Amino acid sequence: MSTLNSKVPSGDLKNKWDSHKANLKLVNPNNKRKHTVIVVGTGLAGASAAASLAELGYNVLNFCVQDSARRAHSIAAQGGINASKNYPNDGDSVWRLFYDTIKGGDFRAREANVYRLAQVSANIIDQCVAQGVPFAREYGGALANRSFGGAQLSRTFYARGQTGQQLLLGAYQALMKNTSTGKVKMFSRREMLDLVLVDGKARGIIARNLVTGQLEKYAADAVCIATGGYGRVYFLSTNAFNSNATAAWRCYKRGAYFANPCYVQIHPTCIPVSGHYQSKLTLMSESLRNDGRVWVPKRKEDTKKDPNTIAESERYYYLEERYPSFGNLVPRDVASRNAKDVCDQGLGVGASGQAVYLDFRDAIRRDSEKVIREKYGNLFDMYKQITGEDPYKVPMKIYPAVHYTMGGLWVDYNLMTTIPGLYALGESNFSDHGANRLGASALMQGLADGYFVIPYTIGDYIASEKFKPVTTDSPEFFEAEKNVRANINKLMDVGSRGKKTVIEFYKELGQLTWDKVGMSRNAEGLKFAINRYQELREDFWSNLKLTGTSEEYNKYLELAGRVADFLELGELMARDALHREESCGGHFREESQTAEGEAKRNDKDFCYVAAWEYKGANQEPSLHKEDLSFENVKLSERSYK
Amino acid sequence: MNLTLQVWRQENATKEGRFVTYKADDISPDMSFLEMLDLVNERLIKAGERPIEFESDCREGICGSCGCVINGQAHGPLRGVTTCQLHMRSFKDGDTIVIEPFRAKAFPIIKDLVVDRGSFDRIIQSGGYVTVKTGPQPDGNATPIGKDVADKAMDAAACIGCGACVAACPNASAALFTSAKVAHMSYLPQGQVEAHKRVVNMIARHDAEGFGNCTNIGECHAACPKEISIQHIAIMKKEYICAAANYEPEIQRSEGAI
Numbered sequence: 001m002s003t004l005n006s007k008v009p010s011g012d013l014k015n016k017w018d019s020h021k022a023n024l025k026l027v028n029p030n031n032k033r034k035h036t037v038i039v040v041g042t043g044l045a046g047a048s049a050a051a052s053l054a055e056l057g058y059n060v061l062n063f064c065v066q067d068s069a070r071r072a073h074s075i076a077a078q079g080g081i082n083a084s085k086n087y088p089n090d091g092d093s094v095w096r097l098f099y100d101t102i103k104g105g106d107f108r109a110r111e112a113n114v115y116r117l118a119q120v121s122a123n124i125i126d127q128c129v130a131q132g133v134p135f136a137r138e139y140g141g142a143l144a145n146r147s148f149g150g151a152q153l154s155r156t157f158y159a160r161g162q163t164g165q166q167l168l169l170g171a172y173q174a175l176m177k178n179t180s181t182g183k184v185k186m187f188s189r190r191e192m193l194d195l196v197l198v199d200g201k202a203r204g205i206i207a208r209n210l211v212t213g214q215l216e217k218y219a220a221d222a223v224c225i226a227t228g229g230y231g232r233v234y235f236l237s238t239n240a241f242n243s244n245a246t247a248a249w250r251c252y253k254r255g256a257y258f259a260n261p262c263y264v265q266i267h268p269t270c271i272p273v274s275g276h277y278q279s280k281l282t283l284m285s286e287s288l289r290n291d292g293r294v295w296v297p298k299r300k301e302d303t304k305k306d307p308n309t310i311a312e313s314e315r316y317y318y319l320e321e322r323y324p325s326f327g328n329l330v331p332r333d334v335a336s337r338n339a340k341d342v343c344d345q346g347l348g349v350g351a352s353g354q355a356v357y358l359d360f361r362d363a364i365r366r367d368s369e370k371v372i373r374e375k376y377g378n379l380f381d382m383y384k385q386i387t388g389e390d391p392y393k394v395p396m397k398i399y400p401a402v403h404y405t406m407g408g409l410w411v412d413y414n415l416m417t418t419i420p421g422l423y424a425l426g427e428s429n430f431s432d433h434g435a436n437r438l439g440a441s442a443l444m445q446g447l448a449d450g451y452f453v454i455p456y457t458i459g460d461y462i463a464s465e466k467f468k469p470v471t472t473d474s475p476e477f478f479e480a481e482k483n484v485r486a487n488i489n490k491l492m493d494v495g496s497r498g499k500k501t502v503i504e505f506y507k508e509l510g511q512l513t514w515d516k517v518g519m520s521r522n523a524e525g526l527k528f529a530i531n532r533y534q535e536l537r538e539d540f541w542s543n544l545k546l547t548g549t550s551e552e553y554n555k556y557l558e559l560a561g562r563v564a565d566f567l568e569l570g571e572l573m574a575r576d577a578l579h580r581e582e583s584c585g586g587h588f589r590e591e592s593q594t595a596e597g598e599a600k601r602n603d604k605d606f607c608y609v610a611a612w613e614y615k616g617a618n619q620e621p622s623l624h625k626e627d628l629s630f631e632n633v634k635l636s637e638r639s640y641k
Numbered sequence: 642m643n644l645t646l647q648v649w650r651q652e653n654a655t656k657e658g659r660f661v662t663y664k665a666d667d668i669s670p671d672m673s674f675l676e677m678l679d680l681v682n683e684r685l686i687k688a689g690e691r692p693i694e695f696e697s698d699c700r701e702g703i704c705g706s707c708g709c710v711i712n713g714q715a716h717g718p719l720r721g722v723t724t725c726q727l728h729m730r731s732f733k734d735g736d737t738i739v740i741e742p743f744r745a746k747a748f749p750i751i752k753d754l755v756v757d758r759g760s761f762d763r764i765i766q767s768g769g770y771v772t773v774k775t776g777p778q779p780d781g782n783a784t785p786i787g788k789d790v791a792d793k794a795m796d797a798a799a800c801i802g803c804g805a806c807v808a809a810c811p812n813a814s815a816a817l818f819t820s821a822k823v824a825h826m827s828y829l830p831q832g833q834v835e836a837h838k839r840v841v842n843m844i845a846r847h848d849a850e851g852f853g854n855c856t857n858i859g860e861c862h863a864a865c866p867k868e869i870s871i872q873h874i875a876i877m878k879k880e881y882i883c884a885a886a887n888y889e890p891e892i893q894r895s896e897g898a899i
C-alpha cells in the first residue's frame with residue numbers, strides 16, 4: 001500500500017494558499033497560447049474553468065453531453081451558494097465557514113482544501129455580481145442572505161429558487177464570450193468515453209458524437225474532468241437524467257484513483273416516490289426548512305388522516321424535539337436518517353407510508369402567504385405541478401432521496417488526480433466535503449475550483465513539464481479508440497439478441513444500491529450487494545436489448561454505456577462501504593452507532609481518505625490511504641442537539 | 642387511461658418525416674408526459690422497434706432540454722409548464738395526442754422530436770454577456786441594486802432557452818428569447834457598458850440565424866413555460882432604437898429587423 005501525497009503546502013493554515021500561489025510556476029502569456037487544455041463538462045466547475053483558462057490565453061476544448069453548455073446539471077440547483085461575507089453581521093468569518101464545513105463533513109475532509117474554499121468563497125460572489133448574476137437583494141440594494149442546514153448564521157446567497165441556473169448562466173455567458181473569440185472550442189452533444197495517456201500523462205480523450213455516432217479524438221497538454229457526480233447509480237435521484245459517472249470511471253480504469261465512493265448524500269426534502277414508472281425524484285430545496293416544520297403524527301392511526309385535522313398535541317415535531325438547538329435545520333444526513341427512522345416506526349404518511357410532512361401553516365400565519373410566496377413561490381408551484389396538491393393549504397409530503405456524491409476522483413491540493421496532467425473539478429472529485437456536504441456548498445466548491453484554483457495550479461504543471469508533441473494520429477489514440485469501439489460493438493451485439501431493456505437493468509441496479517448501499521448499511525447487505533452487482537453485470541452483458549445502430553442518435557445506447565459503468569461503480573461503492581467499519585456523515589453503518597442511534601465515528605482506525613486503484617476487470621481493487629491530520633480543529637462528536 | 646399517440650418520426654435531418662400512430666395503454670394520471678413516452682419506448686424496444694427519440698435532462702422544468710409541440714401547443718396545454726412537468730392528469734382516457742418537434746428554419750430536426758437549437762448559443766455568443774475576466778472584482782455590495790430592479794432582472798433571466806417561443810410564433814421569431822437576455826442585462830448596472838453593442842449584435846445574429854421578425858402576436862409569451870413577459874421585447878426594441886444610431890453590427894445582417 002502506498003501513501004498518497006496530497007501536496008498540501010506547509011505552514012500556517014491561514015497562509016497556505018497564498019504562499020502556495022506565490023510559489024507556483026507561471027507560464028508566460030506567449031507560451032500559454034501554445035498549450036491546449038481539454039475541459040470535460042460545462043457545469044459550474046467546467047464552464048468556469050474553461051472560461052477562466054481561455055481568458056488566461058490557453059486554447060480550450062470544452063465538451064458536454066447536452067445540446068448546449070447551459071443545460072448542465074448545475075442548472076437545477078435551487079437553494080443557494082455559501083460565502084463568508086458576513087454581510088448580515090452575524091459573526092461569520094472564513095474560519096467559521098471552514099469550521100462548519102469540516103464539522104459538517106464529519107471530519108473526513110482535508111483541512112487545507114476546506115480552508116482555501118472558505119477563503120475564496122467571497123471572491124465568487126463578487127465575480128458573479130460582476131457578471132450580472134441577479135442575486136436576491138434587500139430593499140436598500142444590498143445582497144440578501146438566508147440560512148441553510150448545518151449553520152447557525154445566514155451566509156447563503158441566492159437568486160430566488162434558481163441559484164444554480166443563474167450562476168451557471170453567468171459562467172456559460174463567460175464561456176460563450178470566449179467561444180466567440182475562438183479561445184474556447186465548444187463540443188456539445190459529445191460524450192467522453194476514454195482518456196488517452198501518452199508516457200503516463202493525460203494527453204487527450206476519445207468522445208462519441210451523440211448525433212452521428214462517430215468516435216472523435218482530441219489531443220491536449222492537460223485534461224480536466226468536471227463531469228459531476230454519480231448519484232444516478234441509484235437510478236432514482238435528484239440528478240438530471242443524463243448525469244453519469246462514465247468519464248470519471250474511464251479515468252479510474254486508466255489509473256486515476258477513486259476516493260471515498262461510499263460517501264453519498266441523501267437529501268431529506270424530496271417529493272416521495274409515487275409509482276413504478278417514476279424516472280427521477282424532485283428536490284424541494286432545503287431552504288424550505290427555514291420556514292417549514294417537519295412532523296409526523298404521534299399515533300399510527302393518524303397517518304392516513306387529513307393532516308389539517310390532526311391537533312397540535314398529536315403531532316410529533318421530531319427534529320425540533322430531538323435536536324433543540326438546530327431543530328429543523330440539522331444537517332442533511334441527520335434529517336434524512338430521522339425521517340427514515342420515524343417511517344420505520346410506522347409513523348410515515350402518504351399512500352406508501354414513506355413520507356413525512358413539511359408544514360408551512362405556522363410560517364404563513366406568522367408572515368402571511370404573500371411573504372412565503374415571495375420566498376418559495378416557484379418551489380410551491382413545482383410541488384403542486386407534480387403532486388396535484390396545494391402546499392399553501394396542505395402540508396407538503398417529503399422523503400429523502402439521493403442527491404449528491406461526496407466521493408469521486410482522488411485529487412491532491414492542486415486538484416490533480418493520480419494521473420499526471422489529469423485534473424478533476426467540482427462534484428467529480430472527492431475533495432472538500434468529507435463524508436457529508438452542507439447545503440449551498442457544492443455551488444461554492446464548483447466555482448472555487450473553476451474560477452479560483454485550477455487557473456493557478458494548472459499553470460504550475462504546464463510550466464514544469466516538457467511536452468512532447470502529440471497528435472491524434474499517435475498509437476495511443478488508436479488503441480483507446482479501438483477500446484471504445486469494441487465496447488460499443490459489444491453492447492450493440494448483445495443488444496441485438498437480448499431481452500431486457502436498459503431501463504430494466506437500470507432500475508434493478510438502482511433498487512439494489514438503494515436497499516444495500518443507501519441510507520443505512522450493514523456488512524451482510526454489502527456482501528450480498530457485491531455479489532449481486534457481479535451477477536447483474538453478467539446478465540447485462542448477455543441479456544441486454546437495444547435497437548437501432550451505433551451510427552446514429554441513439555439515446556438508449558448512451559444509457560447502456562452508462563449503466564455498464566454504474567454496474568461496476570456500484571460494486572466499488574459497496575466495497576468501500578464494507579471496509580469502512582464506522583459511521584460518518586452520509587455513510588451509516590448499522591454496526592457503528594451510539595446508544596441514541598447517532599452515527600459513531602472511529603477516528604482511531606478510519607481517519608483517512610480511502611482511494612481505490614483499478615486492478616483489471618473482475619479483480620479486486622487495491623486500497624490506498626491518505627491519512628487526515630487535523631492540526632487546527634479538534635475532532636469532536638458531531639452534535640446538533 | 643388508454644391513449645392514442647400520433648408522433649412525428651424522422652430518421653435524420655435529410656430524410657422526410659411522417660406521423661406514426663401508437664397505442665399508449667395503461668397510463669397513470671400521475672405520470673409525467675415524458676414518463677409516458679418512456680413507457681411507450683420500453684414497449685417499442687421490447688417489440689424490436691426503434692424508440693421515439695426526444696430530449697430531456699433535469700425533468701424538473703429548469704434545464705430547457707425537453708420540449709415538443711403537443712396537440713398544436715408548444716409544451717402542451719398548461720400555461721407556464723415545460724413538457725417534463727406536464728402530467729398525464731391533464732389528459733383524459735381515450736384522447737388522441739399529436740406530438741411534434743419544435744419546428745423552425747433555425748432549429749433543424751436531428752431525429753424524431755430532437756432539434757438543433759445551436760442558434761440560441763450563437764445569439765448569446767454575439768453579445769449576451771458582460772465582458773469581465775475572472776479575478777478580483779469590486780465587492781458585491783459596492784454597487785447597490787434596488788430590490789425591484791434585481792427582481793425585474795431576475796424575471797428576465799429566468800428564461801430556460803427551450804425554444805418554445807420560437808415554435809409557437811407564426812413567424813418563428815426568437816425575439817422573446819433574445820429580449821430576455823437583453824433586458825436582463827439592461828436592468829443591471831453591470832450590463833450598461835456594453836448595452837449598445839450587445840443589442841445590435843444580438844439582433845443581427847438573430848436575423849442571420851434565420852429567425853423571423855416579431856410582429857407582436859404574443860404567442861411566444863403564451864407558450865413560455867417560464868411566462869417571460871412580452872414586455873421584454875418592447876425593452877429590446879427601445880434599446881435597439883437608441884443603439885442602432887451609434888453602432889454598426891459586427892455581423893452581416895440578413896433582411897429585415899425585429
Ligand SMILES: Cc1cc2nc3c(=O)[nH]c(=O)nc-3n(C[C@H](O)[C@H](O)[C@H](O)COP(=O)(O)OP(=O)(O)OC[C@H]3O[C@@H](n4cnc5c(N)ncnc54)[C@H](O)[C@@H]3O)c2cc1C
Pocket residue numbers: 040041042043044045046063064065066069071072073074075076077078079080081163164190191192193226227228229238239240243244246247283403404425426427428439440441442443444446
Ligand atoms: C436538484 C438539485 C439541487 C441542488 N441545489 C444545490 C444548492 O442549492 N446549492 C449547492 O451548493 N448545491 C446544490 N446542488 C448540488 C450542485 O448542483 C452540484 O453538485 C453541482 O452543480 C455540480 O456541478 P459540476 O460542475 O461539478 O457538475 P454538473 O453540473 O453535473 O456538470 C457535469 C457536466 O459534465 C458533462 N458530462 C458528464 N459526463 C460527460 C461525458 N462523459 N462526456 C462529456 N461531458 C460529460 C455534462 O454534460 C455537464 O456539462 C443541487 C443538486 C441538485 C441535483
Ligand code: FES
Pocket residue numbers: 696697698699700701702703704705706707708723724725726
Ligand atoms: S427536461 Fe429540463 S426542462 Fe424539461
